[in-house]
Amino acid sequence: MPLPVVPIVVAASAVTSAVAIVRKIHISPVIQAVEDTLDTVDEGISVRKVDDNSQLNGAVRWKRIVRFGVDGPGVEIDLSAVGRMRWRKV
Numbered sequence: 001m002p003l004p005v006v007p008i009v010v011a012a013s014a015v016t017s018a019v020a021i022v023r024k025i026h027i028s029p030v031i032q033a034v035e036d037t038l039d040t041v042d043e044g045i046s047v048r049k050v051d052d053n054s055q056l057n058g059a060v061r062w063k064r065i066v067r068f069g070v071d072g073p074g075v076e077i078d079l080s081a082v083g084r085m086r087w088r089k090v
Helices: 005-024 032-039
Strands: 044-049 055-067 074-086
Touching: 032 074
Parallel strands: none
Antiparallel strands: 044 055, 055 074
16 A cells, blocks of 8 residues: 555645744743723724824724533633834835
8 A cells, every 4th residue: 555645745845844934933921901902992993093194093992702502611802902004104
């Protein structure tokens, strides 16, 4: 019976890629000021433009409770993000 080489090569390349990605992950420290700012974001999507049109700020928050079954255990999911896009003429 011939050895299936292609699945072995695909699996090896997937494992090698996963190891390379995991090595690049940096665990950043928790900054309490940033955590407090993310807690103040309103639910939904909001965008704001600065008066001189040089900056665009955006924020998004999605907060839900997911239950497993009618009376089962639940998990609260809170996703928040704050972003800024700034441009200037050079």
